[in-house]
Amino acid sequence: MNPTTHIPERELAERPSGYSGPNLSPSGLRLIPHALADGVHALMATIPPKDNNGLVVGRDAALVVDAGITPEVSGRIQGLVAELTDRPLRFLVNTTYHGDHTFGNMAFPSDTVIVSSRPNKENMADLDYEKRVRSGNMYGDEALFDTVTRWRTPDVVFDGFAEIDLGGRAVQLWHFGPGNGPGDTVVYVPDARVAWTGNLLCHAGTAHMLLQGGPEPYAGTLRRMKDALPDLVTIVPGHGPSGDGHAAIDALLAYLERLHDEVLGAVEAGRTLEETMEACTDPWTEGLDPKLSAALARYRIPQDPARRGMLYLCRNLHRLNILATYRLYTRP
Numbered sequence: 001m002n003p004t005t006h007i008p009e010r011e012l013a014e015r016p017s018g019y020s021g022p023n024l025s026p027s028g029l030r031l032i033p034h035a036l037a038d039g040v041h042a043l044m045a046t047i048p049p050k051d052n053n054g055l056v057v058g059r060d061a062a063l064v065v066d067a068g069i070t071p072e073v074s075g076r077i078q079g080l081v082a083e084l085t086d087r088p089l090r091f092l093v094n095t096t097y098h099g100d101h102t103f104g105n106m107a108f109p110s111d112t113v114i115v116s117s118r119p120n121k122e123n124m125a126d127l128d129y130e131k132r133v134r135s136g137n138m139y140g141d142e143a144l145f146d147t148v149t150r151w152r153t154p155d156v157v158f159d160g161f162a163e164i165d166l167g168g169r170a171v172q173l174w175h176f177g178p179g180n181g182p183g184d185t186v187v188y189v190p191d192a193r194v195a196w197t198g199n200l201l202c203h204a205g206t207a208h209m210l211l212q213g214g215p216e217p218y219a220g221t222l223r224r225m226k227d228a229l230p231d232l233v234t235i236v237p238g239h240g241p242s243g244d245g246h247a248a249i250d251a252l253l254a255y256l257e258r259l260h261d262e263v264l265g266a267v268e269a270g271r272t273l274e275e276t277m278e279a280c281t282d283p284w285t286e287g288l289d290p291k292l293s294a295a296l297a298r299y300r301i302p303q304d305p306a307r308r309g310m311l312y313l314c315r316n317l318h319r320l321n322i323l324a325t326y327r328l329y330t331r332p
Helices: 071-084 099-107 118-122 127-135 142-147 215-228 245-268 273-279 290-296 303-329
Strands: 031-037 040-045 053-057 062-065 089-093 113-117 156-158 161-165 170-174 186-189 194-198 234-237
Touching: 031 071, 040 071, 053 071, 053 186, 062 071, 071 099, 071 142, 089 170, 099 127, 113 118, 118 156, 127 142, 156 161, 215 245, 234 245, 245 273, 245 303, 273 303, 290 303
Parallel strands: 062 089, 089 113, 113 156, 194 234
Antiparallel strands: 031 040, 040 053, 053 062, 161 170, 170 186, 186 194
């Protein structure tokens, strides 16, 4: 087995010493709708990197992207949808199996059809384990997970590609391969040239998380996405600001290729994890990408703390990625 292309069965639970992950607690969360086209709304968290959502409306039905981290957040999403459209909420798409995107599934109506990729559903089998893993992102609000009493899984799964007709508007669902996890699902609205990318792809210059796979499979997934969606303009990620889709792909590809080369080189040289951490290039040494800083300026929050917080998060996630890649490349 080639360790550089192996996909682990479970998300890596190990974290680097002193690691601080993204704060995904719904405490203080508000979702603000941003119209990207007629009937196409990004539901943006007011505090990055808390979870974003989405709403796509056709003539006959509405579709929501991701369910929220708790049933209470799910209720808020549905309330916002009701303010934006009178079309029935027929579909909910999970971009990943992670609990911050799926724990709210249980609070959606039983006649709302939940759709996701097959690998996402296959990874929604152990609620207690998922709660434990996500608890590290709750920053004192872990008790909110007590309200998540069941993990409602997708009703419909797809392999590779599916399309939903909302009535005069097609919504494409793509699974290009593993990335942040094994089942990352992209929700693309061709007539708006907008994609919700979940954890697969964030604004250029943002650190991503290699939680269940390595740089090489992730890069292959992004190349397939780039080829399949040449007309893509805007991405709405699961976390952080929206941005230019192809710029984000190119930036992440460059990051993954360097991460692969540097960690593999360290492993082949017999370096320890600590030595590898020191040897790998930190892309955030000189601060945030100016375009990412400009995107953060769209949030109505104090900018200096926001930039410092994002920079701190990116550097922590980079250390996590080195750890995850090192463990993958040194597996027996």
